Amino acid sequence: MSLPNTLYLPELREMLAENNAAELREFCTALHPARTADFMEGLTPAEAWRVLQFAEMPVRVEIFGYFSRDKQLDIIRLADRQEIAEFIAHLPPDDRVDILNALEPELVAELLPLLPAAERRDILRLRAYPENTAGAIMTTEFARLPEDLTVRQALDELARQAAELETIYYIYIVDSQDHLEGLVSARQLLSAMGRPDTMLRDLMERELVTVNVTDDREEVARKVARYDLLAIPVVDQERHMLGIITHDDVIDVVVEEATEDAYHMGGMAPLVESYLDTAFLTVWRKRAGWLAMLFVAELFTFTALASFEDAIKQIVALSLFVPLCISTGGNSGSQAATLITRAIALGQITVRDWYRVLAHEMLMGLALGCTLGCIGFVRAALTPQGILGDVSHWELAWVIAQAVALICLWGTITGSMLPLIFKRLGIDPGFASSPFVATLVDVTGIVIYFTIAKAYLL
Amino acid sequence: MSLPNTLYLPELREMLAENNAAELREFCTALHPARTADFMEGLTPAEAWRVLQFAEMPVRVEIFGYFSRDKQLDIIRLADRQEIAEFIAHLPPDDRVDILNALEPELVAELLPLLPAAERRDILRLRAYPENTAGAIMTTEFARLPEDLTVRQALDELARQAAELETIYYIYIVDSQDHLEGLVSARQLLSAMGRPDTMLRDLMERELVTVNVTDDREEVARKVARYDLLAIPVVDQERHMLGIITHDDVIDVVVEEATEDAYHMGGMAPLVESYLDTAFLTVWRKRAGWLAMLFVAELFTFTALASFEDAIKQIVALSLFVPLCISTGGNSGSQAATLITRAIALGQITVRDWYRVLAHEMLMGLALGCTLGCIGFVRAALTPQGILGDVSHWELAWVIAQAVALICLWGTITGSMLPLIFKRLGIDPGFASSPFVATLVDVTGIVIYFTIAKAYLL
Numbered sequence: 001m002s003l004p005n006t007l008y009l010p011e012l013r014e015m016l017a018e019n020n021a022a023e024l025r026e027f028c029t030a031l032h033p034a035r036t037a038d039f040m041e042g043l044t045p046a047e048a049w050r051v052l053q054f055a056e057m058p059v060r061v062e063i064f065g066y067f068s069r070d071k072q073l074d075i076i077r078l079a080d081r082q083e084i085a086e087f088i089a090h091l092p093p094d095d096r097v098d099i100l101n102a103l104e105p106e107l108v109a110e111l112l113p114l115l116p117a118a119e120r121r122d123i124l125r126l127r128a129y130p131e132n133t134a135g136a137i138m139t140t141e142f143a144r145l146p147e148d149l150t151v152r153q154a155l156d157e158l159a160r161q162a163a164e165l166e167t168i169y170y171i172y173i174v175d176s177q178d179h180l181e182g183l184v185s186a187r188q189l190l191s192a193m194g195r196p197d198t199m200l201r202d203l204m205e206r207e208l209v210t211v212n213v214t215d216d217r218e219e220v221a222r223k224v225a226r227y228d229l230l231a232i233p234v235v236d237q238e239r240h241m242l243g244i245i246t247h248d249d250v251i252d253v254v255v256e257e258a259t260e261d262a263y264h265m266g267g268m269a270p271l272v273e274s275y276l277d278t279a280f281l282t283v284w285r286k287r288a289g290w291l292a293m294l295f296v297a298e299l300f301t302f303t304a305l306a307s308f309e310d311a312i313k314q315i316v317a318l319s320l321f322v323p324l325c326i327s328t329g330g331n332s333g334s335q336a337a338t339l340i341t342r343a344i345a346l347g348q349i350t351v352r353d354w355y356r357v358l359a360h361e362m363l364m365g366l367a368l369g370c371t372l373g374c375i376g377f378v379r380a381a382l383t384p385q386g387i388l389g390d391v392s393h394w395e396l397a398w399v400i401a402q403a404v405a406l407i408c409l410w411g412t413i414t415g416s417m418l419p420l421i422f423k424r425l426g427i428d429p430g431f432a433s434s435p436f437v438a439t440l441v442d443v444t445g446i447v448i449y450f451t452i453a454k455a456y457l458l
Numbered sequence: 459m460s461l462p463n464t465l466y467l468p469e470l471r472e473m474l475a476e477n478n479a480a481e482l483r484e485f486c487t488a489l490h491p492a493r494t495a496d497f498m499e500g501l502t503p504a505e506a507w508r509v510l511q512f513a514e515m516p517v518r519v520e521i522f523g524y525f526s527r528d529k530q531l532d533i534i535r536l537a538d539r540q541e542i543a544e545f546i547a548h549l550p551p552d553d554r555v556d557i558l559n560a561l562e563p564e565l566v567a568e569l570l571p572l573l574p575a576a577e578r579r580d581i582l583r584l585r586a587y588p589e590n591t592a593g594a595i596m597t598t599e600f601a602r603l604p605e606d607l608t609v610r611q612a613l614d615e616l617a618r619q620a621a622e623l624e625t626i627y628y629i630y631i632v633d634s635q636d637h638l639e640g641l642v643s644a645r646q647l648l649s650a651m652g653r654p655d656t657m658l659r660d661l662m663e664r665e666l667v668t669v670n671v672t673d674d675r676e677e678v679a680r681k682v683a684r685y686d687l688l689a690i691p692v693v694d695q696e697r698h699m700l701g702i703i704t705h706d707d708v709i710d711v712v713v714e715e716a717t718e719d720a721y722h723m724g725g726m727a728p729l730v731e732s733y734l735d736t737a738f739l740t741v742w743r744k745r746a747g748w749l750a751m752l753f754v755a756e757l758f759t760f761t762a763l764a765s766f767e768d769a770i771k772q773i774v775a776l777s778l779f780v781p782l783c784i785s786t787g788g789n790s791g792s793q794a795a796t797l798i799t800r801a802i803a804l805g806q807i808t809v810r811d812w813y814r815v816l817a818h819e820m821l822m823g824l825a826l827g828c829t830l831g832c833i834g835f836v837r838a839a840l841t842p843q844g845i846l847g848d849v850s851h852w853e854l855a856w857v858i859a860q861a862v863a864l865i866c867l868w869g870t871i872t873g874s875m876l877p878l879i880f881k882r883l884g885i886d887p888g889f890a891s892s893p894f895v896a897t898l899v900d901v902t903g904i905v906i907y908f909t910i911a912k913a914y915l916l
Contacts, residue, residue, distance in 0.1 A: 031665050034685045066684075155651065162649040169627050169644065169688075186627065186644055191620040193613065207489050225713060226524075227492045228706035230627075230688070247705045248686035254709060255683060258716035259800055265723050266796020275801035276814065284822060287793055288829045291866070294789045295830050299837055301781035306845055312774055319770060319777035323759035323900060326781055331752045331893050335745055338724020342717055343733035356734065364742060371746045372753050379757055387764055408749070435789050442781060 009042045016050060028055035028063065037066030045074035058163070061090050068274075072099055077107065085114035092166055094139040094249065097126040134220050135213040137253065138234045138243035143171040145200060147181055152196035155189055167246050170231050173204050180233055180241040182206045210235050213242050217253050222347050224250045261345070264430040265338070297439040301326070304443050308450040311458060317388050318453055321380070321400055322446065328372060328404050329411040329445035330438040336361060336415030337432040344419060344429050351424045357416055365412030369405035377401035391457055399456050403449040410448065411441050467500045474508060486513035486521065495524030503532035516621070519548050526732070530557055535565065543572035550624055552597040552707065555584040592678050593671040595711065596692045596701030601629040603658060605639055610654035613647055625704050628689050631662050638691055638699040640664045668693050671700050675711050680805050682708045719803070722888040723796070755897040759784070762901050766908040769916060775846050776911055779838070779858055780904065786830060786862050787869040787903035788896040794819060794873030795890040802877060802887050809882045815874055823870030827863035835859035849915055857914050861907040868906065869899050 008027075015023050028036060028051070040048050040063070048071065052060045064072065064087075076084050076099070088096055088111065100108050100123060112120055122140055129135025143165055145154055154171065162168050171189070173182040182204030192198050209227045211220050213234050224232050224247065231244045263270040268290045305312070305322070312319045340357060343349045349357060380397035388396060418437055419429035431437075466485075473481045486494060486509065498506050498521070506529065510518045522530065522545075534542050534557070546554055546569065558566050558581060570578055580598055587593025601623055603612055612629065620626050629647070631640040640662030650656050667685045669678050671692050682690050682705065689702045721728040726748045763770070763780070770777045798815060801807045807815060838855035846854060876895055877887035889895075 032667055032685060034667075035665075155648065159648045159651045162645050168648065186648070187620050190613065190617045190626065190644070193617045207493075209490055209492075221709075225706070225709045227490060230705070247688070247709070248683070251679075251683045251705070251709055251712060254712045254716070255804070258712070258719070259804070261716070261720060262723070262796055262800050265720070266793050266800075268793050268797065274804070274806040275797060276807060276811070276818070280818075280821070284825050287797075287822065288826055291786075291789055291793065291826055292829060292833060295782075295786060295833055295862075298782050298785045298789075301785070302778050302837070305778040305781065309774065309778070309845060312777060316767065316771050316774070316777075319774075319780070320760050320763040320767070322777070322780060323763065323784055323904070324753075324756050327756045327759070327893075327897070327900065328749075328753060331749055331756075334893070335724050335726050335749065338720055339726065339733060339745075342720050342724075346713070346717070346732070348732040349734060353734070360734070360738075363738070364745065367742050368746055368749055371750060375750060375753055379760070387767060404753075435785075435792070439785070442785065446781070 008039050012040070012043065012051065013047070016047060021054060024051060024054035027051070028059055033059060033062035034066040036063050040067075045071055046078055049075045049079055057087075057090055060087070061092075065092070065095060068277075069099075069102060070277075073102055076103060076111075081110060082114060085111050089115050089119045092139055093122055093126060093141055093243075094137055097123055097136070101127065129213065132217050133213065134211045134215045134217060134234050134245060135242070137217055137220070137249055138213070138245050139166060139249075140243045141165055142231070142233075142244040143168050144174055144241065145171050145184075147173045147175070147199070147201040147204065149200050150196060151189055151192045151198045151200070151203065154184070154200055155193070155196075158186070158189070167231050167244065170244070172233055172241055172244070173200055174241050178241050179239050180208065180210065180235055183208055183233075208233065210239075211245070212236070218257060218345065220245055221250050221253045221257070225254075257345070260428070261341070261430040264428065265334075294435050294439060297436065298442065300439075300443045301446060304446040308446070308454075311450055311454055315389065315391055315453075315457060317383065317391065317396065318450070318457075320387070321403075322449070324376070325400075325403055325407055325449040326442040326445040329407040329441035331411070332365070332368060332372075332408045333411035333415035333441045334438055336365075336412045337419055337437060340416045340419045341429045341432060344423060351420050354417070354420045357420065358413070361412050361416040362409070365409035366405075368412060369408035372408050373401040373405035376404040395456060399453050403452045406452070407441075407445045407448050410444065414441055414444075466497050470498070470501065470509065471505070474505060479512060482509060482512035485509070486517055491517060491520035492524040494521050498525075503529055504536055507533045507537055515545075515548050518545070519550075523550070523553060526735070527557075527560060528735075531560055534561060534569075539568060540572060543569050547573050547577045550597055551580055551584060551599055551701075552595055555581055555594070559585065587671065590675050591671065592669045592673045592675060592692050592703060593700070595675055595678070595707055596671070596703050597624060597707075598701045599623055600689070600691075600702040601626050602632055602699065603629050603642075605631045605633070605657070605659040605662065607658050608654060609647055609650045609656045609658070609661065612642070612658055613651070613654075616644070616647070625689050625702065628702070630691055630699055630702070631658055632699050636699050637697050638666065638668065638693055641666055641691075666691065668697075669703070670694070676715060676803065678703055679708050679711045679715070683712075715803070718886070719799070719888040722886065723792075752893050752897060755894065756900065758897075758901045759904060762904040766904070766912070769908055769912055773847060773849055773911075773915060775841070775849065775854065776908070776915075778845070779861075780907070782834070783858075783861055783865055783907040784900040784903040787865040787899035789869070790823070790826060790830075790866045791869035791873035791899040792896055794823075794870045795877055795895060798874045798877045799887045799890060802881060809878050812875070812878045815878065816871070819870050819874040820867070823867035824863075826870060827866035830866050831859040831863035834862040853914055857911050861910045864910070865899075865903045865906050868902060872899055872902075 040051060043051065052063060055063060143158060143161055145157060158168055158171065169186045171184045172180060173184060175181055184200055184204045188203055192203060209223055209229065210233050211223060213236050220232060231246045233241060234243045234245060236242055260270050268287050377397045377400065380400040381393050383393065383396065415432065415437065418432035422432055423429045498509060501509065510521060513521060601616065601619055603615060616626055616629065627644045629642045630638060631642060633639055642658055642662045646661055650661060667681055667687065668691050669681060671694050678690060689704045691699060692701045692703060694700055718728050726745050835855045835858065838858040839851050841851065841854065873890065873895065876890035880890055881887045
């Protein structure tokens, strides 16, 4: 998947030049749509759109769905407005909205009036849900039946709908006002084929796991993972059935969230496109922006150190331990932050647990600090007397041990509390693992270290 | 989900005390098995096992599947050997193996002979696959039919198997030697209900996405996500059908890999249990181990600095820029490492692309280094003369700018190459984002900085 699939490009281009309908039709249907899309990677958007014309609408929609987002947008930009509007009307409702959200607003304003009224309304409704909510990732196409059908009627109905719907394996039972009443799985229907007159109301499960339309998409992912669902129904406060979120979209959410978290931890803005496909200047801008901010923040270490210049001038050896002290704070802080961020992401703790976390981390910070302090004591005690001047080994070792222990405690408390505070403020807790926090702990670490050193040695 | 569900505990215990079979049976079946498991969280393993006796075997297996791994193991340890062996035989093949792998070997040796021969063979075969391979996470239970059935026969057969199998929505078509020939989805069968005499061979898809039994589980997750599959078939070199991996297990893989990566980046060994449930000493051991290793590694910054002690003694101001210089290396290194690690995880680049990555990152490191160098130059030029002694502003600014630029370039190259080198050596590339690498870059950063400083200023 890493190299463009250029193997069939010459053949494809030849087919296009000859307008060879039979072979192009064969190309569009012979493979899994995702593979067909892979083989079309090297084509220009215009060529890709021409090839797609040889596929039936459902296959065309599927192949298009596996193109990169950039290629999708380019195709929409260049295609005939009327033609592309008809095509957009056939896209799955959730993908359609994602794509329109990524297009230029003027183009969307041009396209919307060309769409059939039902699709236009659906798009406008879905676009109203804030990003990262269940509403923003749900699809409004799902199998829906009333409870007073028999198994035989339901199977007939399902056979009729099977070609159109993305997911037919869960059938949602709704009342006349579209309230969600229950669920019948295709598995249950198949098992009940021998009793074709059973009513759906007697078969359906009434205790359903649902999400609210305004729930965070991470909450959705957590529930689907916990309950091993193929799809989860999305309802409003009155339990109206609004849509479903399917297992494949949940995998995408989990992958995207993990990528976002990793970028935050690594100190950069997430890339939308693939690493080698993104323009050099775009990557530079995203990386330089973060690095420059971190660099400016880190300039405060200079300011902090400069304020202790007298101490350093008197005992140069003190400056040799600075990197050790500040990295202790950074490491213990980012360790605690990672642990708590991940526990929040996995739903193991919530903001309300903050006092339990604080108590736990204060004890842990003390235990960790003493461990590192002991190592620091030994190392400092082994410093050659030549470097130390007239400071005694034991005094220096005692200062280092205390400073390391205190900085470790401080880093652990800061690192564990920040994700919870961020979460409470509606900020992604992942930012707490970012180098920004390490920088904060660096500066305070310098202050702690020299304050202790001055108290004992000067 | 964060707090134990203690609401129903008194009622549950009362039912147990009264041996109230009717109510306990009702409790086991009224809710989704995952919720039932949640409500049983506060029970002791012995109590939980007693409650489970009131559920039919399929429900008992499902509820048990939602218990925490620790509770599952405790139940197996305390239950009657013969009884629990019979229960284990009913667990899904993939879960069963995971659980046995977590048990004491002596206990497994006691249990295995009590299992039916077929299940025992299945367990021994699955346990032979290395951890993190497709073989280790697949289940051997799937719907399998010969190609010479009609749609009607297939539906009847499926209705018979529906209750037993984990997944019936994909039916795999195999020949008499169990070679994978194709796939028919339940959706296709339902759509074809109107043509009940169609042969499966005329309906099935022959172009399948498969994984090899020795493939890495990350590769499995990538394919399932790319092709939006409900399940992916696992085959050997000769295309024998060995098992399937279902969408819910893939979500678990994605979540686990993300958690592992995050822990590596944060500098600690992954926790198996939930944050607040893990014993204090266990957490301390995992955290202190990493922090102590990092601390010992970071002691080299002292050694590196001590070797430049003369330079510091002559120009104390040089020591004030040390944290700035080393954090530049750490930040640019971890940024590059995160980017490349994530691109590897998402399948965007492979080890073979190393020269493209190197060329890209050398240019990028230069561009980023110049950006930060400029900021460093300005800040150093603004240093009050009092701190500098007899070093000129401009000389110092020039040294800082060069050092920052070079360290940034060095950090970027190291950070981008290490994940690829680790991958090549079979080590998790995620380790390259870990603080260990930052520590390495810290020490080399000191050497670069003082080498430049000595060349210009001494």
